[in-house]
Amino acid sequence: xxxxxxxxxxxxxxxxxxxxxxxxxxxxxxxxxxxxxxxxxxxxxxxxxxxxxxxxxxxxxxxxxxxxxxxxxxxxxxxxxxxxxxxxxxxxxxxxxxxxxxxxxxxxxxxxxxxxxxxxxxxxxxxxxxxxxxxxxxxxxxxxxxxxxxxxxxxxxxxxxxxxxxxxxxxxxxxxxxxxxxxxxxxxxxxxxxxxxxxxxxxxxxxxxxxxxxxxxxxxxxxxxxxxxxxxxxxxxxxxxxxxxxxxxxxxxxxxxx
Amino acid sequence: xxxxxxxxxxxxxxxxxxxxxxxxxxxxxxxxxxxxxxxxxxxxxxxxxxxxxxxxxxxxxxxxxxxxxxxxxxxxxxxxxxxxxxxxxxxxxxxxxxxxxxxxxxxxxxxxxxxxxxxxxxxxxxxxxxxxxxxxxxxxxxxxxxxxxxxxxxxxxxxxxxxxxxxxxxxxxxxxxxxxxxxxxxxxxxxxxxxxxxxxxxxxxxxxxxxxxxxxxxxxxxxxxxxxxxxxxxxxxxxxxxxxxxxxxxxxxxxxxxxxxxxxxxxxxxxxxxxxxxxxxxxxxxxxxxxxxxxxxxxxxxxxxxxxxxxxxxxxxxxxxxxxxxxxxxxxxxxxxxxxxxxxxxxxxxxxxxxxxxxxxxxxxxxxxxxxxxxxxxxxxxxxxxxxxxxxxxxxxxxxxxxxxxxxxxxxxxxxxxxxxxxxxxxxxxxxxxxxxxxxxxxxxxxxxxxxxxxxxxxxxxxxxxxxxxxxxxxxxxxxxxxxxxxxxxxxxxxxxxxxxxxxxxxxxxxxxxxxxxxxxxxxxxxxxxxxxxxxxxxxxxxxxxxxxxxxxxxxxxxxxxxxxxxxxxxxxxxxxxxxxxxxxxxxxxxxxxxxxxxxxxxxxxxxxxxxxxxxxxxxxxxxxxxxxxxxxxxxxxxxxxxx
Numbered sequence: 001x002x003x004x005x006x007x008x009x010x011x012x013x014x015x016x017x018x019x020x021x022x023x024x025x026x027x028x029x030x031x032x033x034x035x036x037x038x039x040x041x042x043x044x045x046x047x048x049x050x051x052x053x054x055x056x057x058x059x060x061x062x063x064x065x066x067x068x069x070x071x072x073x074x075x076x077x078x079x080x081x082x083x084x085x086x087x088x089x090x091x092x093x094x095x096x097x098x099x100x101x102x103x104x105x106x107x108x109x110x111x112x113x114x115x116x117x118x119x120x121x122x123x124x125x126x127x128x129x130x131x132x133x134x135x136x137x138x139x140x141x142x143x144x145x146x147x148x149x150x151x152x153x154x155x156x157x158x159x160x161x162x163x164x165x166x167x168x169x170x171x172x173x174x175x176x177x178x179x180x181x182x183x184x185x186x187x188x189x190x191x192x193x194x195x196x197x198x199x200x201x202x203x204x205x206x207x208x209x210x211x212x213x214x215x216x217x218x219x220x221x222x223x224x225x226x227x228x229x230x231x232x233x234x235x236x237x238x239x240x241x242x243x244x245x246x247x248x249x250x251x252x253x254x255x256x257x258x
Numbered sequence: 259x260x261x262x263x264x265x266x267x268x269x270x271x272x273x274x275x276x277x278x279x280x281x282x283x284x285x286x287x288x289x290x291x292x293x294x295x296x297x298x299x300x301x302x303x304x305x306x307x308x309x310x311x312x313x314x315x316x317x318x319x320x321x322x323x324x325x326x327x328x329x330x331x332x333x334x335x336x337x338x339x340x341x342x343x344x345x346x347x348x349x350x351x352x353x354x355x356x357x358x359x360x361x362x363x364x365x366x367x368x369x370x371x372x373x374x375x376x377x378x379x380x381x382x383x384x385x386x387x388x389x390x391x392x393x394x395x396x397x398x399x400x401x402x403x404x405x406x407x408x409x410x411x412x413x414x415x416x417x418x419x420x421x422x423x424x425x426x427x428x429x430x431x432x433x434x435x436x437x438x439x440x441x442x443x444x445x446x447x448x449x450x451x452x453x454x455x456x457x458x459x460x461x462x463x464x465x466x467x468x469x470x471x472x473x474x475x476x477x478x479x480x481x482x483x484x485x486x487x488x489x490x491x492x493x494x495x496x497x498x499x500x501x502x503x504x505x506x507x508x509x510x511x512x513x514x515x516x517x518x519x520x521x522x523x524x525x526x527x528x529x530x531x532x533x534x535x536x537x538x539x540x541x542x543x544x545x546x547x548x549x550x551x552x553x554x555x556x557x558x559x560x561x562x563x564x565x566x567x568x569x570x571x572x573x574x575x576x577x578x579x580x581x582x583x584x585x586x587x588x589x590x591x592x593x594x595x596x597x598x599x600x601x602x603x604x605x606x607x608x609x610x611x612x613x614x615x616x617x618x619x620x621x622x623x624x625x626x627x628x629x630x631x632x633x634x635x636x637x638x639x640x641x642x643x644x645x646x647x648x649x650x651x652x653x654x655x656x657x658x659x660x661x662x663x664x665x666x667x668x669x670x671x672x673x674x675x676x677x678x679x680x681x682x683x684x685x686x687x688x689x690x691x692x693x694x695x696x697x698x699x700x701x702x703x704x705x706x707x708x709x710x711x712x713x714x715x716x717x718x719x720x721x722x723x724x725x726x727x728x729x730x731x732x733x734x735x736x737x738x739x740x741x742x743x744x745x746x747x748x749x750x751x752x753x754x755x756x757x758x759x760x761x762x763x764x765x766x767x768x769x770x771x772x773x774x775x776x777x778x779x780x781x782x783x784x785x786x787x788x789x790x791x792x793x794x795x796x797x798x799x800x801x802x803x804x805x806x807x808x809x810x811x812x813x814x815x816x817x818x819x820x821x822x823x824x825x826x827x828x829x830x831x832x833x834x835x836x837x838x839x840x841x842x843x844x845x846x847x848x849x850x851x852x853x854x855x856x857x858x859x860x861x862x863x864x865x866x867x868x869x870x871x872x873x874x875x876x877x878x879x880x881x882x883x884x885x886x887x888x889x890x891x892x893x894x895x896x897x898x899x900x901x902x
Contacts, residue, residue, distance in 0.1 A: 053820060055819070055820060073439070075824070075825055076824045076825065076826070077823045079819075079823060079824035079825070079827075080824070081822070082820065082821065082822035083821060083823075084582070084822070086822070088820055088821060094813075094817040096524070096527075096814060097531075098527040098528055098530070098531040099524070099527050103518075103523055103527065105522070106518060107523060107524070108820070108821055110518050110519065110520055110522075110523045111520065111521075111821070111822070111823065111827070113519075113520055116514060116515055116518055119518055120514075121261075169794070182455025208449065
């Protein structure tokens with residue numbers, strides 16, 4: 001049973017220049033899957049993520065998340081839905097600068113009016129898992145990028161959402177921090193069976209996933225599944241990307257016979 | 259595109275950003291212009307309000323200019339701050355610092371000349387309306403509109419130089435920041451200032467001691483202490499915002515049970531941040547609002563005094579003289595002639611007042627005759643007295659004495675002539691102004707009065723008997739010039755010839771009223787202006803501060819919305835975000851002014867015997883209303899910005 005179904009989703013931005021960001025895109029995400037969505041700039045990745053996170057509405061088509069279509073909900077119910085079912089990780093962390101690390105992590109729970117005991121208990125387990133103990137009382141501007149992203153992951157996890165949406169989570173990190181964060185996400189995915197949808201540019205980041213979905217100009221292009229070895233998988237991702245990349249590469253010239 | 263065109267397009271196409279700055283300058287110009295219109299008014303220059311008013315107006319104008327300068331500087335730097343990203347791009351593209359200064363200068367001058375132009379037009383079109391209001395307040399016959407070059411020249415001159423100064427200063431004082439930081443936009447200041455617990459306690463102690471002092475002064479009329487209060491309150495307020503509040507908030511954040519609760523987590527943290535970042539702004543807004551409250555409160559007091567004046571001084575003219583006063587016949591005759599010449603109807607009553615000693619208090623009492631009193635009462639058309647022998651009635655000397663004497667029954671004997679009396683009531687209206695009758699004044703029946711043969715035994719009393727002439731004049735406000743010669747004579751007799759006692763005493767309520775009115779008009783003109791500008795400025799400071807951090811706030815709310823913040827919750831959060839910024843400085847200012855008025859009331863009680871509670875409460879209520887409207891207005895703009 002897929003946890004997320006995207007059915008023929010089309011998104012057209014009206015305005016001075018009409019722009020079709022997504023065109024009849026369909027795919028499913030199984031429960032406990034770690035999916036990467038790749039594509040060149042302007043391929044509609046962020047629009048897709050916005051539609052899944054119910055910030056934006058599709059022009060046509062529907063998405064089914066956990067057996068229901070969130071876009072039929074009222075605004076308030078939708079907010080409650082996001083608050084309980086979804087977790088977000090952003091490229092630039094988006095931590096609230098006036099809160100300390102631990103306050104940032106428990107923020108979703110306080111908004112949901114959980115009792116203090118629950119908050120403390122969950123915080124303790126998450127902090128231990130993410131190795132954040134030593135700087136719980138620091139401000140976001142006093143910690144490194146990797147630590148900030150771990151904090152953001154903590155915030156996305158603390159309310160045990162059914163789906164985590166990550167938008168270029170390694171975009172602002174150096175290679176060591178990137179690896180840490182990706183390994184962390186993989187671990188969470190495997191241990192807690194949390195479904196993760198990650199949008200990325202980075203083939204290395206994508207190679208940590210179970211499946212990589214490629215989109216181009218808002219349309220489905222290709223998808224590949226994980227290999228036994230990450231190195232191999234990475235190579236295959238690069239191959240698809242080179243097909244996807246420059247306009248001419250995909251259009252194989254017809255064989256000319258002498 | 260030339261450089262000048264660039265500056266021009268910058269302004270015209272960025273109207274949303276510049277709008278608030280333009281409005282602030284435009285409003286200052288308009289207020290200044292209207293005020294100078296009044297100042298240069300030919301009627302007022304001729305001195306219908308007295309020299310003091312003119313001087314006060316010039317003073318207020320100077321205060322206004324200085325304050326406007328500060329205010330414009332503040333808003334200007336707020337906008338430069340808000341545009342730092344834009345400047346960064348320009349610098350990145352290779353603009354020289356000198357060119358950027360020129361750009362800012364040009365832009366400021368464009369906005370400045372625009373606001374001067376629009377402000378003057380606006381001011382001129384509303385000056386007739388303003389004159390009408392002033393005419394009503396000051397009871398002037400007419401205050402016609404006029405055209406003269408002076409107000410125009412003054413306004414243009416003052417504000418052009420103000421804008422030049424401001425644009426130069428604000429460029430000069432802009433913080434040098436690295437281009438990289440500028441490009442990143444408004445960064446959060448990393449230097450979180452710390453508070454000290456000692457200073458936190460110190461701040462609160464200072465404020466409390468200022469309050470206690472105000473309380474002491476109001477009860478003991480030890481006025482010298484009052485000079486210390488503004489100093490204590492000012493320093494105390496600064497430390498209150500700088501240390502006490504952050505300390506308090508930090509303590510609150512330490513308690514998880516309290517802090518980790520719904521919106522509190524965010525709003526407490528936010529408030530701490532805002533507090534620490536904007537200590538100076540909070541302090542300035544508080545002090546400015548306090549001044550605005552005080553000036554309006556004083557106005558309210560003055561207006562209550564002028565309204566109550568009529569009741570406290572029911573008689574138009576009062577002439578009081580010794581039995582052997584040589585001028586009596588002449589003076590009364592001349593007063594009557596002058597009144598008749600003016601065509602004012604009047605009602606003259608004569609009194610013979612005899613001083614006696616009361617056995618009850620062993621103090622002197624002034625005794626009035628029933629039939630004399632009834633003549634005066636009938637002119638007021640008040641109920642007449644009907645006293646039997648042995649009965650007496652108190653004459654009230656103030657509102658308060660009315661209440662105090664109401665239920666008092668006194669059995670006494672007029673010692674010199676052994677006449678027993680029962681004083682069981684007080685006359686229910688104030689008949690004489692407080693300065694004329696003594697604290698112990700009674701009316702007795704004609705029968706008893708005729709038995710008063712022996713004068714008061716106390717040798718120190720200079721006049722055992724005196725004559726009192728009261729003129730009840732319905733149009734008492736027009737008696738200003740009547741009896742001027744008598745008043746002068748009294749002053750000469752008393753002051754210059756050093757006679758121990760003047761044989762007569764003359765009081766002209768109309769003349770006194772004109773003095774009161776002149777002072778009142780001075781305070782009105784100065785106070786209304788200062789209060790308007792201060793109030794506007796106090797609100798705008800907050801607005802500009804909000805404007806600078808708008809982009810940052812928008813990003814924050816975007817994140818929160820993604821995390822599942824409902825629309826109602828967003829509004830609640832915005833409320834919690836804006837409310838303290840608006841109402842905390844005002845609240846503190848209200849507290850300060852409330853104590854100041856407590857003190858003023860205490861002092862006034864001794865001098866003028868009037869109550870200002872009602873007026874002050876009314877003025878404060880009015881302010882709260884304005885604040886709430888302003889709050890909702892800005893909240894509405896703020897929410898729509900954040901949602902967009």
